[in-house]
Amino acid sequence: MFKVPPVPAQRLPELLRQMPKAELHIHIEGSLEPELIFALAQRNGVALPYADVESLRRAYAFTNLQSFLDIYYAGASVLLHEQDFYDMAWAYFERAAADNVVHAELFFDPQTHTERGVTMATVVHGLHRACVDAGQKLGVNASLILCFLRHLSEESAFETLEQALPFRDKFISVGLDSSELGHPPEKFARVFARCKELGLHLVAHAGEEGPPAYIWSALDVLKVERIDHGVQAVHDAALMQRLAQDRIALTVCPLSNQKLCVFPDLADHNLGKLLEAGLAATVNSDDPAYFGGYINDNFTQVFAATGLTARHAYQLAFNSFEASFAGNADKRAWEHKLKETFERCVEHDY
Ligand SMILES: Nc1ncnc2[nH]cnc12
Numbered sequence: 102m103f104k105v106p107p108v109p110a111q112r113l114p115e116l117l118r119q120m121p122k123a124e125l126h127i128h129i130e131g132s133l134e135p136e137l138i139f140a141l142a143q144r145n146g147v148a149l150p151y152a153d154v155e156s157l158r159r160a161y162a163f164t165n166l167q168s169f170l171d172i173y174y175a176g177a178s179v180l181l182h183e184q185d186f187y188d189m190a191w192a193y194f195e196r197a198a199a200d201n202v203v204h205a206e207l208f209f210d211p212q213t214h215t216e217r218g219v220t221m222a223t224v225v226h227g228l229h230r231a232c233v234d235a236g237q238k239l240g241v242n243a244s245l246i247l248c249f250l251r252h253l254s255e256e257s258a259f260e261t262l263e264q265a266l267p268f269r270d271k272f273i274s275v276g277l278d279s280s281e282l283g284h285p286p287e288k289f290a291r292v293f294a295r296c297k298e299l300g301l302h303l304v305a306h307a308g309e310e311g312p313p314a315y316i317w318s319a320l321d322v323l324k325v326e327r328i329d330h331g332v333q334a335v336h337d338a339a340l341m342q343r344l345a346q347d348r349i350a351l352t353v354c355p356l357s358n359q360k361l362c363v364f365p366d367l368a369d370h371n372l373g374k375l376l377e378a379g380l381a382a383t384v385n386s387d388d389p390a391y392f393g394g395y396i397n398d399n400f401t402q403v404f405a406a407t408g409l410t411a412r413h414a415y416q417l418a419f420n421s422f423e424a425s426f427a428g429n430a431d432k433r434a435w436e437h438k439l440k441e442t443f444e445r446c447v448e449h450d451y
Pocket residue numbers: 128131166173278279280281306309357387388
């Protein structure tokens with residue numbers, strides 16, 4: 102393992118911004134900024150229950166996951182045409198490139214759109230075209246993860262999978278998101294088994310608000326390769342051991358956890374604890390337009406609040422490459438670039 106050189110504390114924020122990183126937990130509908138929501142509403146003739154951008158932003162005061170989801174699904178109602186999906190994803194990729202994201206795996210929620218009469222083709226074509234352009238024009242390698250909404254039935258998830266199969270080459274994985282409590286992973290056992298047969302990668306949100314039992318069943322019943330969030334694992338020592346031993350990555354989202362009151366304060370976040378226990382934690386933005394920051398804001402704010410160091414920064418970026426579904430050649434190239442960034446940081450003042 103690379104010996105991380107000592108980095109003076111005042112240079113750490115710039116190092117966090119400069120280091121190459123992968124983003125593995127971003128809901129593309131959660132990157133829809135209020136300005137773009139209003140622009141798309143006007144373009145598409147959709148009425149919004151808010152007078153202007155400022156009053157919409159004022160509504161972003163959440164008490165838990167559900168209070169956020171209600172507003173998040175309302176925001177997505179302005180997305181109707183292929184170009185809308187492209188514009189949303191492109192805006193995210195421009196922000197990601199500025200944050201030195203070299204690889205991004207984007208969640209999208211087809212049921213949020215197909216339930217409103219938007220076709221699967223419209224959603225997938227718009228997002229996929231933006232992914233291709235991100236690689237070619239911005240140097241951000243990108244792929245898509247189709248998420249099933251867990252507050253809906255498994256039957257609806259199967260229908261969604263059926264609708265998506267003509268576009269099988271345009272997404273690499275399935276995931277599970279939306280309201281966690283009361284919707285345990287095992288509700289989706291059969292559809293995940295089918296996705297595994299189809300050769301798709303598998304991930305699921307678990308242990309965001311839900312108990313460690315949901316993380317166990319995501320692993321043992323759904324057979325997922327990564328856990329999205331997973332911060333509740335600290336309440337179960339055997340689970341912590343399992344996650345560390347099997348190098349199951351956790352895609353942690355500090356500002357999301359703060360805004361949805363998972364921790365009373367960012368200073369109470371357990372990211373350091375997860376890393377010190379040997380877990381493959383990563384840092385991500387979840388829904389950056391709603392939670393007050395993109396991936397670099399998540400890094401700089403959680404480091405400032407909890408006193409993490411350059412060693413943790415290196416580990417988090419390294420974990421993000423290792424846990425990604427990219428190929429080994431790409432991973433080695435990004436890891437090389439990461440080491441170079443740390444060496445440059447020590448040699449020169451950024
Ligand atoms: N943080 C989150 N948890 C569950 N579902 C989501 N959908 C968008 N953001 C989510």
